[in-house]
Amino acid sequence: MSINECFKSTRLLYRPYQQEDLQTFVEMSHEDSRRRWFYFQEPDCLTPAFWAKIINNNIAAWSKKVNLLxxxxxxxxxxxxxxTGALIGSVGLTKxxxxxxxxxxIEIGYHFREVYQGCGYGTEAAIAAVGWGFTELHKLGTEPKIVGKAEFENTASRLVLERAGFRYVHSEPYLSVYEIFN
Structure with missing residues (x-):
């Protein structure tokens, strides 16, 4: 996939980050729901410099041949x-x-602007990202398995994983761990 290509689901488009996304990501990082669950990134994640680095790393990753491993x-x-064309969140897969x-x-992660939470976009995005991830993992000749982790108290994130087809596996300190196979 090149920097300008994307894939689609019913209501959403997915594409690599672009420099124009900087302000939206900075704004999103200041929202209460993001700060509650990504507290381990503060205070760095609140700055434009943090997001500029994330965006540049993302652009660099997508400029090469995709290899999730x-x-x-x-x-x-x-x-x-x-x-609307609005940037409403982010979804990703990483090892x-x-x-x-x-x-x-491989682990899935996602976050959404508060105004778009509770609309089913998380489940739709998780399903789409997992489908894309399984395709990429098959190309690498590996057994596709993706995990998701959500804090015990983050009921919405746990429901996204469950509705996207992940099954609960076990608990770790503060976290519920889910997995999905293809």
Whole structure:
């Protein structure tokens, strides 16, 4: 996939980040729901410099051949509402948390602007991202498995995973862990 291509689901478009996304991501990082669940990124995630780096890493990752097993930046996608063209959130798949921590499995992550939460977009985006991820993992000749993690108290995120077809596996400190196979 090139930097300008995207895939689609019923109501949403998915594409790599663009420089024009900077202000929206900064605004989103200041929303209460994002700050509640991404507290471990503060205060850095509140700055334009943080998001500029994230966007540049994303552009660099998408400029190469997609390999979910090797790209340390992961593959995050901006989620665009087809009906308005608005950037409403992000969904991504990664095998790494930063350059040093390699995960056992591919992990899905997502977040949405508050005004678009509770509309079913999370489930739609998770299903689309998992479908794309399974396709990419098959190309690499690996057994497709994707995990999702949500804090116990984050009922909305846990419901997104369940509605997208993930099954609960076990608990870790503060987290419920889910998985899905193709």
């Amino acid at each position: 090797e790209e340390k930046a992961g593959y995050d996608m901006a989620i665009i509402l087809k009906s 790494y948390h930063g350059p040093e921590i390699e995960l056992k499995d």
